[in-house]
Amino acid sequence: MRQLVRLFTFVKPYRGRFFLSAFLMVLVIGSDLVVPMLFGWTVDRGLASGELSQVVFYAGLLVLAQGFKSVTDYMQWVVQQDVGQNVVRDIRNKLFERLQALPVSFYRGMPTGQIMARMTNDVEAVQEYVGWGFLVQMAGVMSILGTTVILFLLDWQLTLAVYVPMIPMVLVVYLFDKRIGVAWERVREQMGRLTTVLQENISGIRVVKAFARERLEIGRFRTENEKNRQDNLARLRLEANTFPALDMMVGLAFAALALVGGLRVLNGHGDLGLFFAYQWYLWGIIWPLRFLGWLISMMRQAMAAAPRLFEILDNAPAIASPPHAQKIDRVRGEIRFKDVFFAFADEPDRWVLQGLNLHINPGEVVAVLGSTGSGKSLLVNLIPRFHDVTKGQVLIDGHDVRELELNSLRRQIGIVPQETFLFSATVRENIAYGRPEATLEDVIAAAKLAQAHDFIMEMPKGYDTQIGERGVRLSGGQKQRLALARAILLDPAILLLDEATSAVDTQTEHEIQQALERVMAGRTSVIVAQRLSTIKHADRIVVLKDGVIVEEGTHEELLALGGEYTRIYELQYRESDELAMELAQFMESRLPDARWSN
Amino acid sequence: MSDYEQLEELEALEDIEERPFNLAYFLRILGYLRPYRRETIWTALGILAVSGVSMFEPYLLGQVVDQGIVPRNPDAVKRYALMIMALHMLAWLGGRTRTWMSAVIGQGVLYDLRQDLFTHIQQLGLRFFDRYPVGRIMSRITSDVESIARLLNAGLVTILGEGVNLLGILAVMMWMSWRLTLVAFVILPLLLLIVYKARTTLEASWKNVRKSISNINTYTNESVNGMQVVQAFAREGHNLHKFRGLTQSAHNAWMQAIKTDEAIWPAVEFVGVLGTGLVVIVGGAMILNETLTIGFVIAFVNYLWRFWAPLSAMSRVYGMLLSAMASAERIFGYLDTAPEITDKPNARPLPRIRGEVVFDHVYFKYNPDQDWVLADVDFVVQPGETIALVGHTGSGKTSIINLLMRFYDPVRGAVRIDGYDLRDVQVNSLRSQMAIVLQDGFAFSGSIADNIRYGRLDATDAEIQAVAQAVHLDEFVQSLEDGYAYDVGERGNRVSVGQRQLIAFARALIADPRILILDEATSSVDTETERIIQKAMTRLLEGRTAFIIAHRLSTIRHADRILVIDHGRIVEAGTHQELLARQGRYFNLYLTQFVGHPVATDVEPA
Structure with missing residues (x-):
């Protein structure tokens, strides 16, 4: 119930329209109550009077009343739908806003398929109920109450007789209501699992095929598919046990009316007109009762969906600007890590960083080296606050990043991540992602700096070429260069490169390196890489191991140290040394060759 | 129509929300009812019962008035009231049958159609998956399928039920007056x-x-x-x-x-x-x-009243039908996409591979209007040989692998293993003897152990740990609280890219493949791990044929033979030494990689 109440806080901004709609509904139900009366009059005072003019008069009244009802009914629905649609739009907007505010760690725990299922199916379930079911429910309750009052006024004894067969409905409805909520929750969860299996199968199809595991996958899907069918059938069985039973009990009320009502008219406790009017009024409780099971199902479905939406909304963005956050315009680019500890929230005992200290001067180029899982990427991600430290501080120009206005902080930082994500948009829009207002000249300048201009010009529509899912496919190196251009266009004071060139071939890496040298001038840069060739030009190299810095210094200093760096260096260059020797010998032997002398 | 053209046509169907009625599709949709003939008949009977009640009730009520109340006959009132009661009991049974049986049909069709689609898609070639984004294929199997099931379930029940109602009511009315x-x-x-x-x-x-x-x-x-x-x-x-x-x-x-x-x-x-x-x-x-009598008119009006609602309900089914047509066109489009790579009727299982690989003047391109992606690729690999493929991005290295795994078939020429043309053997028997490690090291959600076991389903825990140790993954796994039961999350997003690659490595090794393919397999692991893997590889590669794609010369110089690919052609082939001596393309690549090397700067050519 709490979920439901909360759902209706979204109606609050539209309470004016909501009450208008409720008022119109009262009018509709009122005219629903008047129409049978007029009908009864048409029989009693018209047909019974034996005068055609009377019949015409009452029939005319009947049509007028119905006309009024139809118009009011229409207005009521439109207003109600407007409220419902406003609510759904607000819920969607709020969810989206929250999704954008949630930190990377949230996405670590919730698969994309899950999020999408919530943004689509669950929102639609809520929409159906808020926009429609709820009001039908209200209308039903009002109709039942109004009709009951009138029926009792018309003939309370007959009414008692008619209502008795409907008493078991209470039990049927109670049992249904108790079970259908759980059944819907199961259906939703199972659909989520089916979607996840499907998504993984399709995104990993290369692996599936390479290992000839199609049959295993078909079996895995069949299991989920079968569970999905069973869960749905369990829900439908409840409905099949309930809905026709409700219909039957309503029908028994009709039979009771025919029997008791008929006998009462016979015994002179009323006239025919009353009998007919009564029969018409009965529809006022019949339709809501027939809808009852279905409405409860819809409500329970919405109530199963709502918590899944609230779960997203209630995820306080762990990473947000504090109140009265300080905006920064242009930082110098001094970065300091002070006793930084970090563990992921879902694995609090596994320290990824433990007591890390690092000071980076403005304009300095610092390279971070370390083995897989040593926490290098994390270190970089702490600067734009993709994660917050568990203990300690990260400071930019002396300000704790957690005290800065988040957007102003991130605008200072250009990031080229390991896995490039480009949007389904034009090349230009992708490069201008951080500065949508940038001119084409700016975009081209950034692309040139990132060595991307040439291949962009070779594409069918140049900068207006559509890329992404539905557009031109790009190679890994091309994607990386676009990502680099995107970062450059921000003109950031701080540049972060997280394994930006690990996936490109030597030639491309070489080109990107050259581009980078120009880009990094005057900016504080942090480079994460494994290849020493990428990082040896850095002003300083830090070596990360088990979440702490074990060595730092220039290439030469570290080599002189003879520690971890030297070891990595040797690993990487022992072969290179051999190769170099080989090359030297080779070239010596060829020295007389004219090609090498010039 | 070529595979390529067929996919082009499918693409055009993507954004269509509705299609006009198409009898052929409609019949094909109806075909999914075939396994549920009995249920369909029961549903129809249930519908008839329910509709019958709604048809007879006004008549009986009229009779209560005309036979009972007006002539003051209490027995008639009781008789007809009882009949009404009996009628509703019948409607209850009918309603229950209808609701339950149509649920069984609806869910059954949903299940069958989903399973058919999924099974069919598993057999489609990579061309299909390269072409379509994941989300699009998914919406076929989730929402499009639902729209068809809805038509068969709600749509048919409505049309049948309301249709019977309409006709029945009309008949009764005509009969009455x-x-x-x-x-x-x-x-x-x-x-x-x-x-x-x-x-x-x-x-x-x-x-x-x-x-x-x-x-x-x-x-x-x-x-x-x-x-x-x-x-x-x-x-x-x-x-x-x-x-x-x-x-x-x-x-x-x-x-x-x-x-x-x-x-x-x-x-x-x-x-x-x-x-x-x-x-x-x-x-x-x-x-x-x-x-006429009063009761008669009342009954008649009652019938008339019941005539309008079915009309409105039926018109809704029309909308359902149009959107189901659009879904049907897309779904059948998928189902009609013939699997490109299939076993020939007389395909034999490939016996245990010795490892001789022959590319016999192979020409290949992905679509007809493209230039050759591979042109006259011709080489022979001896069993146990390690071959490195070298070349720029887009030069055709991955295409060679795609042909070797038979993800695609050559346009001209043939690929043979141990003398068997790959097109003549059963695909499964081929692929189950090969293993590949990809650059992105894909992982499925589930435990690390399950991900490794994907390579060989009956592998024991001890075997899994042994391969994990060989690729240097064990140490990391031991640091996790759950160990090998650690859930790597959706697509492995709870472990780093490098760790994912190691998992992929372990998965390939446990398969004990006769031919091993490494496609940039170590690009995201750190140097130390890469070295350890390389060392392990020399042992693991013994007796197996291997193909290695890598950018780093350090990774490839120990290969038995290096093939340099450029624009889809093999431009140079030989050992590291031979290629250096030739001073061609390989030599140039080699030099490029030295530019910027600290050691290389010391030996600047004079």
């Missing part, structure tokens, strides 16, 4: 006009609604996938603004549709009352002439 029926139907053309007119505009409006909602979903999906970029570039405000625009236009589209849709029922109801009024007046006149 064809004159009053004619009077009542004076307004019918008006009614049909309303329903028809409104439906046409309505279809267009609901189409807009679906379109606008699908825009919201597409945008949400992309935003969620690229959230880190969104946040990194502080685009939240801009994107929220855009999203608000999308939800607002969905709101507007919806309201526009609802304004027409909600007008229909009140209008039908109003016109219905007009008809009722006419009947009451004419009927009244006839009662006064004593040609």
Whole structure:
């Protein structure tokens, strides 16, 4: 119930329209109550009077009343739908806003398929109920109450007789209501699992095929598919046990009316007109009762969906600007890590960083080296606050990043991540992602700096070429260069490169390196890489191991140290040394060759 | 029609929300009812029972009046009341049968269609998956399938039930009084006009609604996938603004549709009352002439009243039908895409591979209007040899692997293993003897152990740990609380890229493949691990044929032979030493890689 109440806080901004709609509904139900009366009059005072003019008069009244009802009914629905649609739009907007505010760690725990299922199916379930079911429910309750009052006024004894067969409905409805909520929750969860299996199968199809595991996958899907069918059938069985039973009990009320009502008219406790009017009024409780099971199902479905939406909304963005956050315009680019500890929230005992200290001067180029899982990427991600430290501080120009206005902080930082994500948009829009207002000249300048201009010009529509899912496919190196251009266009004071060139071939890496040298001038840069060739030009190299810095210094200093760096260096260059020797010998032997002398 | 053209055509169907009625598709959809013949008959019987009740009830009520109340006959009242009661008991049974059986049919069709689609898609070649984004294939199997099941379940029940109602009511009315029926139907053309007119505009409006909602979903999906970029570039405000625009236009589209849709029922109801009024007046006149009884007129009006609701309900099914047609076209489009790579009828299982690989003048391209991706690729690999493929991005290295795994077939020429043309052997027997490690090291959600076991389903825990140790993964796993049971999350996003690669490595090794393919397999692991893996590899590669794609010369110089590929051709082949001596393409690549090397700077050519 709490979920439901909360759902209706979204109606609050539209309470004016909501009450208008409720008022119109009262009018509709009122005219629903008047129409049978007029009908009864048409029989009693018209047909019974034996005068055609009377019949015409009452029939005319009947049509007028119905006309009024139809118009009011229409207005009521439109207003109600407007409220419902406003609510759904607000819920969607709020969810989206929250999704954008949630930190990377949230996405670590919730698969994309899950999020999408919530943004689509669950929102639609809520929409159906808020926009429609709820009001039908209200209308039903009002109709039942109004009709009951009138029926009792018309003939309370007959009414008692008619209502008795409907008493078991209470039990049927109670049992249904108790079970259908759980059944819907199961259906939703199972659909989520089916979607996840499907998504993984399709995104990993290369692996599936390479290992000839199609049959295993078909079996895995069949299991989920079968569970999905069973869960749905369990829900439908409840409905099949309930809905026709409700219909039957309503029908028994009709039979009771025919029997008791008929006998009462016979015994002179009323006239025919009353009998007919009564029969018409009965529809006022019949339709809501027939809808009852279905409405409860819809409500329970919405109530199963709502918590899944609230779960997203209630995820306080762990990473947000504090109140009265300080905006920064242009930082110098001094970065300091002070006793930084970090563990992921879902694995609090596994320290990824433990007591890390690092000071980076403005304009300095610092390279971070370390083995897989040593926490290098994390270190970089702490600067734009993709994660917050568990203990300690990260400071930019002396300000704790957690005290800065988040957007102003991130605008200072250009990031080229390991896995490039480009949007389904034009090349230009992708490069201008951080500065949508940038001119084409700016975009081209950034692309040139990132060595991307040439291949962009070779594409069918140049900068207006559509890329992404539905557009031109790009190679890994091309994607990386676009990502680099995107970062450059921000003109950031701080540049972060997280394994930006690990996936490109030597030639491309070489080109990107050259581009980078120009880009990094005057900016504080942090480079994460494994290849020493990428990082040896850095002003300083830090070596990360088990979440702490074990060595730092220039290439030469570290080599002189003879520690971890030297070891990595040797690993990487022992072969290179051999190769170099080989090359030297080779070239010596060829020295007389004219090609090498010039 | 070539595979490529077929996919082109499928692509054009993507954005279509509705299609005109197509008999062939409709029959094919109906074909999915075949396994549920019995259930279908039961559903129809249930429908008949329910409709029968709704048809007889007004008549019986009329009889209560005419036979019971008016002639003051309490026995008749009791008799007819009992009949009404019995009728509703029958309706209960009918209703239960109808609801349950149609549920079984609906869920059954949903299950069958989903399973068919999934099974079929598993057999399609990589060309299909390279072409379509994941989300699109998924919406075929989730929502398109649902739209067809809905048509077969709700749609057919409505058409049958309401159709029987309509016809039955009409028949009863005609039987009762064809004159009053004619009077009542004076307004019918008006009614049909309303329903028809409104439906046409309505279809267009609901189409807009679906379109606008699908825009919201597409945008949400992309935003969620690229959230880190969104946040990194502080685009939240801009994107929220855009999203608000999308939800607002969905709101507007919806309201526009609802304004027409909600007008229909009140209008039908109003016109219905007009008809009722006419009947009451004419009927009244006839009662006064004593040609009709009151009970008769009441019963007649009651029937008339029940005539309008089915009309409105049936017109809704029409919309359901059109959108099911669009879904059917897409689904059948997938189902009709013939698997490109299939076993020939007489295909034999490939015996245990010795490892001789022959590319016999192979030509290949992905689509007809493309230049050759591979042109006259011709080489022989001896069993146990390690071959390195070297070349720029896009030079054709991966295409060679795709042909070797038989993800694609050559356009001209042949690929042979141990003398068997790959097209003549069973695909499974081929692929199960090969293993590949890909650059992105894909992992499935589930435990680390399950991910490794994917390579060989009957591997024991000890074997899994042994390969994990060999690729240097064990140490990391031991540091985890759950150890090998650690859940790597969706696509392995709870472990780093490097760790994912190691998992992929272990998965390949446990398969004990006869041919091993490494496609940039160590690009994301650190140097130390890479070295350890390399060392382990020399042992593991013993007796197996291996293909290695790598950018780093350090990784490839120990290969038995190096093939240098450029623009789809093998331009050089030989050992490291031989290729250096040739001073060609390889030599140049080699030099490029030295530029910037600390050691290389010391040995600048004189």
